[in-house]
Amino acid sequence: xxxxxxxxYRALAAELLDDLRALDAVVxxxxxxxxxxxxxxxxxxxxxxxxxxxxxxxIETAFERVARAFEGAPPPDGAWHVTLARRMALAIDGVRxxxxxxxxxAGLDTLRRFxxxxxxxxxxxxxxxxxxxxxxxxxxxxxxxxxxxxxxxALVAQIET
Numbered sequence: 001x002x003x004x005x006x007x008x009y010r011a012l013a014a015e016l017l018d019d020l021r022a023l024d025a026v027v028x029x030x031x032x033x034x035x036x037x038x039x040x041x042x043x044x045x046x047x048x049x050x051x052x053x054x055x056x057x058x059i060e061t062a063f064e065r066v067a068r069a070f071e072g073a074p075p076p077d078g079a080w081h082v083t084l085a086r087r088m089a090l091a092i093d094g095v096r097x098x099x100x101x102x103x104x105x106a107g108l109d110t111l112r113r114f115x116x117x118x119x120x121x122x123x124x125x126x127x128x129x130x131x132x133x134x135x136x137x138x139x140x141x142x143x144x145x146x147x148x149x150x151x152x153x154a155l156v157a158q159i160e161t
Contacts, residue, residue: 007159007160008069009069009156009157009159010156010157012065012066012069012153012156013153013154013156013157014157015065016062016065016066016149016150016152016153016156017150017153019058019061019062019065019149020062020146020149020150020153022058023055023058023059023142023145023146024146026051026054026055026058027055027138027139027142029047029051030048030051030135030138030139036132042126045126045128045131046126048126048131048134048135049114049118049126049131049134050118052111052114052115052118052134052135052138053114053115053118053119055111055138055142056108056111056112056114056115057115059108059111059145060081060084060085060112062149063084063085063087063088063099064084066088066096066099066152067084067087069156070092070095070096071087071092071095075087081112081116082112085105085108085109085112086105088100088105089101089102089104089105097152097155099148099149099152100145100148100149101144101148103144104141104144104145104148107137107140107141107144107145108141108145110134110137110141111134111137111138111141114130114134
């Protein structure tokens with residue numbers, strides 16, 4: 001039997017792949033409906049908003065895992081959600097490559113801003129056109145985000161400690 005060695009980087013890679021499976025399941029919820037369904041009623045609107053919120057929260061969880069593994073912790077500043085996301089598009093010399101491209105980050109940033117709105121706009125009415133836009137952004141951003149995070153996980157799994 002081969003000798004087993006603990007590897008925090010292999011554990012990180014496995015966790016990132018698990019995050020991707022969870023994100024795939026969230027995206028699958030959108031595939032069960034047409035864009036018009038999401039704006040057809042208040043319950044559908046609420047479900048679309050919650051699903052988009054869950055998606056970005058899953059993405060951010062993956063970002064936090066990377067930050068903890070390579071940088072020690074997520075950024076400590078007051079705008080840490082923004083800073084954390086932007087760091088994922090940065091290659092940090094001698095530490096890690098970029099996790100995402102700027103183009104992928106741009107789509108995900110739309111979802112981050114929407115999540116912030118949903119969490120803090122307690123009395124706001126969800127606009128059907130805005131929900132359709134967010135669903136379209138999520139559907140478009142997921143394949144690239146998935147591929148880039150999976151490629152990062154594959155690279156991390158090869159790191160020897």
